[in-house]
Amino acid sequence: MVTEQEVEGLGQRLVDPQKPLQARFRALFTLRGLGGPAAISWISRAFSDDSALLKHELAYCLGQMQDSRAIPVLVDVLRDTRQEPMVRHEAGEALGAIGNPEVLEILKQYSTDPVIEVAETCQLAVRRLEWLQRHSGEPVAQGPYLSVDPAPSAEERDVGRLRVALLDEARPLFDRYRAMFALRDAGGEEAALALAEGLRCGSALFRHEIGYVLGQLQHEAAVPQLAAALARPTENPMVRHECAEALGAIARPACLAALRAHAADPERVVRESCEVALDMYEYETGPAFQYADGLEHLRPPPS
Template sequence: MSVMASEQDVAAVGRILVNPNESLTTRFRALFTLRNLGGSEAIKWIGEAFTDDSALLKHELAYCLGQMQDERAIPTLEKILMDTSQEPMVRHEAGEALGAIGNPKVLDLLKKYSEDPVIEVAETCQIAVRLLEWKISGGDRNSGETTDNNPYLSVDPAPPAQRRGVSELRTQLLDESLPLFERYRAMFALRNLGTKEAVLALGDGLQCGSALFRHEIGYVLGQIQHEASIPQLQAALEREDENPMVRHECAEALGSIGKEACFQILERYRKDQERVVKESCEVALDMLEYENSSQFQYADGLLRLQEVQ
């Protein structure tokens, strides 16, 4: 979504994003404001923040660039994917964002990094390659089958599977012999259903082998915002030997759900030893405050600017 704003407004929000003295929650709101504003200036400011030392923030920068689907972000994302000094969760998100933008010119790079020694990066690029190849071949247009629409307006790393019952989709979701792309398709089909039964099936995915897969489960449960998923999200966050990428996504999902029980869980982990988990709890608590408030929008960078002018 692109909103009319002056270059000065974009720059003012951008300066908040790149300022390490601002709170992380304020910088997150500035980032999502820039995502909504769109355009080359917004992309430039988002790109400048990749020098930050917060892996969580950088992961979210890459996510937003992918969601914007603006090809001007491709060079920045390619650079981050190739930069092995960046944290795995940041490089993974850059790979996923390149798939989300959807230009087939990145296929060769994604194929190369499909063999990356960092498993989360390799698996992400494998899924992105499958997504681009699926699009090039015309998607599901030739199958004659029906899929449910995505009610969340997100750009997903895989299209939903054909419409089927929850038990059949659950079987596909949990079958670790299938390629991740096919399991992701079941995941997004279950998300689009959004019923309690679908949510519980998705929650079972938090026990699967791939950390990348488990983290994506956390993400979609946050989109659905169904309180039936709270116990499974809590259990994953509480597992201290769980991959931090998974714990972070489960924390943010609890913030999205926004119930009192979520608040108590997140308060408990906002001092976690793992920085990305601690920061995710801070951001999630800010999101939870928003969900339970009369604030007009979460991405309120422009409103905040008006207040200080």
């Protein structure tokens, strides 16, 4: 079993700004896997950091843990207009991921936030919670990925029709997200290329999620489009960040070249994302079992 001292050691590493970012990320993802109130407490403490990338990942992990004890800190982050938009966005998404309907009103309130990425995120989170309420008690289909997504995969299985739905900017964003996750779950080159077309759509939030799912899919067919988006200095930093991490996950030689080219990018979140992505690349191409699980032995046995 994991001792309190081991959890504290991970927490201290996470909140220490003198530690390399890669080491802090590994501590964060290990704490996410361990779960429980102590892990939530340590993750919550790190929101005082000055790295938007790290704080974004903190919120993501709290959402993936699906523990309602994380709701108060996530609400505080969403409300804090001093936090970077990508951090507030991720807090809103995390509140939707936890799935507790008690946050519906706060999410509706921020669905009209002046920061468009925050507003769209909260709109999606409201739709997800309403969808969960309508389907309460029904078995939820588990796809090939273990992530808690902002929208359930669409029932449609035809890649061509899913592509049309994905790219139709007149459709509700929630429906396009459902097509996005269905394409990811379908897998293969055709689906990867359809998703990659989404990197040219209008919503920065949408493009950022495209980068995220392409990183999950890990298909090299999307590498040119991801590298091009990363290289566009006019692209929203949260999009470039996800494209960098996707390239690290795909881990092909062309990915390495793109990441190295932006390792000194003037945009901090892009620079740090490339730093983390290069670490991911090493894990994907090395003997380690899984990124961020360097302390796998600390995971508790299944209950």
